[in-house]
Amino acid sequence: MADRRRIQGPEVSVAPIILKSPNKIQLLDENLCRRNGRNLEDIRSIYLKTGLISQANGSAFIELSKTKIVCGVYGPRQTKIPAFSGKGNLNCEIKFAPFSCPKRRPPYRDSQEKELSQLIYEALTPSIRLDLLPKSTIDIYITILENDGTASCLAAAITCASVAVADAGIEMLDLVPACSASYINGQIFMDSDLIEEKRESGSLVLSYMPSLKEITHILQSGEVELNLTSQAIEQCTDSCSKIYSIMIDSLLLPIQNMK
Amino acid sequence: MSTQTYEAETFRKLQPQEYLRKFLLKEVRPDGRELKQFRQTTVNLGCISTTNGSSLVRIGNTTVVCGIKAEVSVPKQTSTKEGYLVPNVELSPMCSPKFKPGPPSEHAQVLSENINRLLKSASILDLNTLCIHEGSAVWVLYADIVCVNYDGNVFDACVIGLITALSNVKLPKATFAEEEGLVKATEELLIPLNLSRLPYPATFSIFDGQYLLVDPTEVEESVAHEVITIICDEAGQICTVWKVGGISCTPKHLEKCISIARERYIEIAAIVENEEKSNNLI
Amino acid sequence: MGKEAELSTNEKEFILASLREGIRLDNREKLDFRSLQILLGPDYGHSEVRLGDTKVLAKVSCEVTRPHLDRPSEGILILNTEISPMAFPGLDMGRPSEEEIIISRTLEKAIKRNHAIDLEGLCIIREKKVWTIRVDIHFLDNDGNILDAASIATISALAHFRRPEITITGEDTITIHSAEQLNPVPLVVHHIPICVTFAFFEISENKDLWVVDPNWQEEKICQGDMTIVINDHKEICVLSKAGGVPLSMETIIYCSKIATSKVEIIIDDIRKALEIANDKNSNKNNNNSNKMDKGKRVNRD
Amino acid sequence: MSLNRVDKRKFTEIRPISIEQNYVNKDGSALFKFGDSAVLCSINGPTEVKVRDEKLDKATIDVLFKPWIGSPGTNEKTHELVLRSTLESIIQANLHPRTLIQVVCQVLMDDGSILATAINATTMALINAGISMRDIAVAVSCVICKDGTILIDPKEQEIEENQSFHTFAFNKVSLNLLFCESFGVFTEKQYFDCYELSKTAAQEVINEIHNAIKYNITNGR
């Protein structure tokens, strides 16, 4: 597609074939520890920071060891759509940076990004009090700088977006932490990264409102036995509460230090 | 102004020129800097692991991430040994309310074009060194610069980001298998690029024809439309002079800008220096 | 971006009344074309056509590329008709407007579908390297009937164009010789399709009211128009009467006869212009000042 | 490099200029030629403006740059920005509030230093259209070759083997710098030499414009 608005490289270019060491990477060593030392139900350490974009109403940056995501929230501002809407509407757009995945992603929006945007919209809408903002729109723009596992990316994006909306001072019922899990030959790997994700038979992403104890969104793919699913949901809600405390600190610490 | 007194914020919204003029009368700028002072600049290299080379540059609040990914392609008919270097700037609606979703805005296109011209004309990277097998396989370096936070003077951040990312690139050793026509690369041996020149930029803007503001923020950029950008390299030579908008620029202004740009070069080189030192320590 | 100035109703009445008496505002006869000027530019493939005040520029350039998969041994011909607000004010560059569609489709049918240019001759190495001929048509000024001017400009530019000579040196490597080493090769033109446009006003029982080569005002008030593309072998390449006022068959047959005679005159003009350009180039060749366009889009890299 | 240039011009001599006004019947149009580089510029304005880009107190200036070959890309977009920002500083836009001045530049022949030709063509077209301006913009480009000699108004071949390529636009009144675009590697001294040489060459272009206007007025539009 001769996109005249960008500097053109060659028509077709392909990633080189990287000769890897033949031995298969061991996911689990003998005492059930994963490659980076955490065991099955541990999630990666989260670094969360707000107030990153000076011109946005609210913004947040989340980093899970290798996954890096930035989110900017603009609004509430005038709705452009012609229909009169009694309550505010939400518009989410997620974008992978071209260098974020092992294989270079095209700069224009592809179907996966559209699907992820819709999932984030569904996860956040129950938690935001849109009825207080008639005729205005809240725009959430998320850019994924580095992707280490698409499911955990989606979960991190939901957490980050929820913190950014709170940072924008928009009234919310509750913060929405989200967490992902992968089923790899019968075991539940919490918050799996790219290599583990390649070997998963199914995955689960759960967004949860801890203080209201309500689940806003569940997405499960791949076939999994029933008891494994319920156990995974159990583990996800626990780690969501852990994430919840990190979100609260990221919002309150800057204010307390300032006072 | 009428007898009404406004809060600073409302005053800035209603009368932006007046607001800036009142600051400049006292030789100070809205964010507290003097006229000649650059914002605090930080660089950190290799922050994105899925790239062959990457860098994050912050000039004050303006934050830019440059990632370079290498792929393989067939060279052009007319220049069979030349690889490709494809820079592109992405100003997403996330970094500032000015930008709308959709294809790149005019501002993004002009940034990409000026960076492309700089790379070609200042011969920073000899494209023939990207050749794997003449006539059939060459490296293509896609340099994508994503703006995370837009607070004025994005061009400087993009150029510094690109140059530091290029110096951070490590290309795997590639061999071209004749028969299947495939390129195989081994990760053990990583070769850095040799850059023949490391140009760094400095941007100024002139307000009301008299004040020369260094490294303008978004507030100043939206009001002072006369922009001068000077890029010089380590030998003190100049790679680019770009001056647009406004009729009050005289050779005296240009001389002052060039001398400040040279000082700025030393400043940036020092910052990148200790970043590289601290980088290969760990 | 404002729309073009609309004609007021009494202007329309006045023009119609004068046409009924067989008078046209620019005192042409019913069947006359406006003055035709064909300027073939200094370098090959550059032709500017002036039909009265309507001005169209056609620029031909060539490039070595990979052929289409389904036609490995055929060259590629690209016609690029991008409308600019210079000729059509009040046009936003988004959706292609109707005029642009009609113009680009008619030219494509006339030249590409009817193989006016021999594409097999453009093949260098089968499936690997072929010549891509690109014709950029720029509309400079629109004083009516821009389609005829565009077709004349396109075909005269193609006839006047010379592509650089090449020699195949090895399995799939070629060397392109610049104009100084080997003089460049013209394209093979099978036939010269020329477009003639008619504008129809009222159709009463006794007398059909129509003119050839309508100017801007006549184009604005006509009830329907018909375009006939005829080549130098008296074959109708394209005939397009897309709706508008219904006509009897006799009128259409009569129009096509007139079109053939008009086309002959135009083709003579083109041949004359080509001769002037060729001997201008031949005597210029010895001091090789004419710049042979190296084909690739030349920008400062 | 031989002592003189391919077409026998002296180093600081510009190519023969030819100006044709009212080339296209628009509000204002002019064809400006530096030797074999020709740009036709047509002005349509002040005319109706879309509500979206309507400005309260001044005219919106919209520039469209159409290349010779191919469809407009990022290179043409940069030329559009340059032209628009230069025009915004010299056109008295506040005399025509809430209107649109539409500038279309079409490259007819490209033989080097196209941007300079386009700026001069736009100036001529604005004068022809009778749009009130504080000042007029005059542009010249030049090239520094490998051996350091400076060539004014370079042709395409001379631009190919160059060390650096510069384009300057000056205003007529104070010969201040309106626009400058210099890419390549050069020293400060070389830069200011180019600046001075281009200034003198710009003076010639101004005289050329003067007698083009005189000629146009004396024997009618």
Added chain:
Amino acid sequence: MSRHEPIGPQGLRQDGRRADQLRNINCKPSVLSQSDGSSYIEQGYTKCLAAVYGPRETRQKAQILHNKALITVEISLAPFSMSERKKRKKFDKRLLEIASAVKQTFEPIIMTNLFPRSQIDIFLQILQYDGGMTQICINAATLALIDAGIPMLEYVCACSAGIVEDTTILDLNNSEESLGIPELTVALLPQSQKVTLLQLETRLHVDKLESVTAMAIKGAKEVYKKLDKTSRDYIGDLLQKSNPT
């Protein structure tokens, strides 16, 4: 009879039709419930569905015509309609050209001055394509307009015709069209014997034009008989149903 030879030894064509024989047409008006008028028409294997909305309020205020109705035509080709599925790009110039031809064909026919400041939309959906795109669009649009009760001067019937070594053949299908033989489409007003649309795309000698168009007009008259008969039957049994005396 070899693949490339359109006329066989006994003067029969590949699909067994004589030179001047139309493909069998069957058509049916008012097949859709939502639209004001609609029709479905099959000419051989080319199938087309037409829907007419209007006269209704114009969507964009800029396009309002103060003295007559604005007609808009949109043609879309189902991705499965051709033998190989090709992803259609957004503005397919060929379809847009046929759409503007159909629009200009119906502008003088529909009495637009009766509906000032309004808009009449004609949507055409090609379900299966086997040659004769323009002709089936015009015939389907005519039937749909009649079904919508929009006043028109007369029917508009279209037919295509071609010529192979000076034997003219009628109503070409896709395989005959792709042979590249000269072929034209005529749209006829049957009462006033006038031609509103005449489109020719491949090379044809001037003096052969007369004979081919005569054949096409003959074909268009047959199409007219078929369309007229269908709509009269349809109205007939409508009346029958409404007052069953």
Added chain:
Amino acid sequence: MRYVTPGTRLCFASEYEAGPGTYEREEYIYSSVVGIVQEFIPTVSTNTGEEKKQSKIITVSKEKHQSSIPDVGNIITGKVIRMTTREAVVSIMVVGNIPCKDDYQGIIRSQDVRATEKDKVKIIESYRLGDIVKAEVISLGDARSYYLSTAKNEYGVIYAQSVAGAMMVPISWQNMQCTKTKAVELRKCAKPEDLFSKNQ
């Protein structure tokens, strides 16, 4: 001082009433913004004169300021950007005294310009392009714009440039005088509020 984030449970619904920054759900009150918990007892004197003790109201002060959106009754400051014979289109820049990051669009209809002789209003005599206007939001209006009114004395033009380009000073409720050329122009001006009261 207790800092809370959205969703923190504050207290039982029976003890307090939910004030701004909080919401009630299934007999609990939760905070809906990031901020500091405060409670206060409103002393409202009912018509019987004595102070009836209202139940305590719990609120959360907003540490993070949400960019304000115009609501019915807000006082806004905006710039006139377009005029028709029946209305003036205003781009709302400041709501209350918090400038909003993106401008909203409001319309002052000719019948809402002033309270007296509503139908004899000529909009061209009340506002000109580029005037800075203070007005009150009277309704959410339609999809594109809010409906504003300057019917009260303290609403109307607060800053205008004269034809000569100098600043203008209001000399009566319906005309303003240019400081340079002393020319008088017709405007619907706002009473310069607390010009005097502030000095006392």
